[in-house]
Amino acid sequence: MVTWSPSVTLVPTHACFNACSYCGFRHAPAAGDPLAGALTDTAAAHQLAAAPQASEVLLLSGEVAPSSPHRQRWFARLLSLSRLALRHGRLPHTNAGPLSWREMAALGRLNPSMGLMLEGLGPAYDALHRHAPSKTEALRLSQLEQAGRLGLPFTTGLLLGVGETAAERRSALAWLADLQRRFGHLQEVILQPWRPANEPARPLDPPACDALLDTIAEARALLPPEVHLQLPPNLWPLPRLVEALEAGIDDLGGIDTRDVINPAYPQPTPVVLAEHLERQGWRLRPRLCVHDAWLPWLAPPLRRQAARQLRRWAHERGWRC
Ligand code: SF4
Numbered sequence: 001m002v003t004w005s006p007s008v009t010l011v012p013t014h015a016c017f018n019a020c021s022y023c024g025f026r027h028a029p030a031a032g033d034p035l036a037g038a039l040t041d042t043a044a045a046h047q048l049a050a051a052p053q054a055s056e057v058l059l060l061s062g063e064v065a066p067s068s069p070h071r072q073r074w075f076a077r078l079l080s081l082s083r084l085a086l087r088h089g090r091l092p093h094t095n096a097g098p099l100s101w102r103e104m105a106a107l108g109r110l111n112p113s114m115g116l117m118l119e120g121l122g123p124a125y126d127a128l129h130r131h132a133p134s135k136t137e138a139l140r141l142s143q144l145e146q147a148g149r150l151g152l153p154f155t156t157g158l159l160l161g162v163g164e165t166a167a168e169r170r171s172a173l174a175w176l177a178d179l180q181r182r183f184g185h186l187q188e189v190i191l192q193p194w195r196p197a198n199e200p201a202r203p204l205d206p207p208a209c210d211a212l213l214d215t216i217a218e219a220r221a222l223l224p225p226e227v228h229l230q231l232p233p234n235l236w237p238l239p240r241l242v243e244a245l246e247a248g249i250d251d252l253g254g255i256d257t258r259d260v261i262n263p264a265y266p267q268p269t270p271v272v273l274a275e276h277l278e279r280q281g282w283r284l285r286p287r288l289c290v291h292d293a294w295l296p297w298l299a300p301p302l303r304r305q306a307a308r309q310l311r312r313w314a315h316e317r318g319w320r321c
Contacts, residue, residue, distance in 0.1 A: 002245055002277065003228070003287040004270060007254030008054035010047060010085075012077045012096070013038040016062030018132035022162065024197025025261055026062055034070050038077055041084050048088045051256070055309050056093055056289035057085035058254050059111075060261075063097040063134055075103055082110035091306060093155070093254070093289035098134045098143050101150070108152045112290035112302045113187060115155035116143050121172045124163035141175070148183025153294035157190025157230070160215060161208055169215050173222045180224050187291045188228040188251055191216055193235045201264040209240055213247045220248030226293055233273060234265040241273075242280045254289065286313060 015029040015038075030036040048057065059081055064074040078096055085092040094107050095115040107114060118140055119125050129135035147154040158172055173189075180186045193204055193212060204212070219229055230251040231244050255267050268276075274284040288306055290298065295306055 001283045001285055002250055002252060003285050003291075004252040004273070005056045005254040005289055006054050006270070006286055007056040007058050007256045007289070008047060008051035008090075009058045009060055009254075009256050009258070009260050010039060010044050010081055011260060012059060012061040012081055013074070014062050015064075017065045017068070018063055018097075018129075018134055020132045020135060021128050021130070022159075022194060022197060024263075025060075029062075029064075034064055034068070035073055035077070038074075039081065041080055044081055044084055045088070048085070048090065054256070055091060055286070056254050057081075057088075057090045058256070058289075059085075059092055059094040059096065061094075061096040065133070066098075066100065078107060079110065082107060086110065086305060089305070089308070091289050091302075091309065095155075098139050099146075101146060104143075104146060104152070105150055108150055109299060110302075111152075112288070112298050112306055113153040113155060113294070114147065115157075116140065116147070117157045117159060117190070117192075118144060118172060118176065119157075119159040120162070120164050120168060121175065122164055122168040124168070125159075128162060144176075144179055144186075145183075148179060148185045151183075151297060152185055153187045153290050153297055154185045155188050155190065155230075156186060157188075157192055158215075159192050159194050160212060161194040166211075166214075170218060170222070173215075173219050176227075177222045177224065180227055184226075185294075185297075186223075186227050187294050188230050188253075189219060189223060190230040190232070190253065191219060191249070192232055195235055195262055195265060197262075199264065203237055204235070209237065209243075212236075213243060216244060216247040216249055228291055232259070232262075234259055234267045235262060238268060238272075238276060241276065242282065245277075245282060251287075252284075 014027040016026040082092040
């Protein structure tokens with residue numbers, strides 16, 4: 001079986017004070033007010049209404065510097081959009097960059113799961129983040145530890161194919177495995193092939209696929225078995241998807257109709273994926289943004305909301321609860 005999360009992505013703001021060299025998502029912040037044009041609750045409610053199938057609301061945001069006088073207003077938008085998602089019966093999953101302890105704790109009370117990519121360890125990543133003060137390696141590592149100390153079900157991942165070595169991939173996976181043994185909060189690790197931004201789609205070539213299959217197998221061997229391994233299906237050739245599953249992938253992540261990070265790579269529809277996989281003996285099943293094993297970690301209101309969605313699916317699909 002392989003899982004996916006029916007998802008809709010809300011972008012509070014594309015404005016970001018970082019400038020990661022691979023990013024095609026960022027807009028330069030407007031002078032004076034970096035939050036000019038930020039997503040309002042009204043506009044977000046329209047997007048939710050247009051995606052009734054989405055149980056997960058992925059809040060993916062550009063960042064405002066911790067020292068900025070606009071930080072509090074930016075953070076209030078994240079809280080407000082999380083509450084809006086819950087009011088609409090959905091489950092928010094926020095990925096908005098490094099957060100203070102208090103910010104992460106406050107969002108964790110409204111988000112059943114949250115995320116931050118480790119991306120990787122080593123000089124290739126340092127070069128990508130040369131103009132991104134909040135993406136230093138030390139900060140990324142400490143954020144993942146902070147989520148563990150707060151007991152938040154968490155998603156992280158590696159960005160692969162940016163010039164890192166096989167040994168650096170291995171050491172990032174080994175660090176995540178050690179983190180999981182300490183805190184147990186890593187519900188999934190995304191193995192994301194890097195694709196160039198602002199260019200027409202360029203499918204992964206066979207050697208890159210082969211190297212990624214080795215990394216998937218290595219991740220499966222190194223990470224504790226409860227950690228799900230995720231591959232974005234729009235960044236991987238469909239004819240080779242089963243090879244990735246056989247190597248250790250068991251999740252295809254949140255699937256919306258578009259990928260706001262890699263807009264040149266349209267998502268295959270769940271129907272296309274399910275039919276392709278069924279022909280090869282695999283079953284595709286929806287999941288919540290928080291994987292089942294971490295449901296007991298949630299505060300009662302979030303657990304009840306998650307349980308309602310699971311009951312809805314059980315009713316529609318004849319599952320046994
Ligand atoms: S922090 Fe995120 S949004 Fe900002 S530049 Fe880097 S990748 Fe882009």
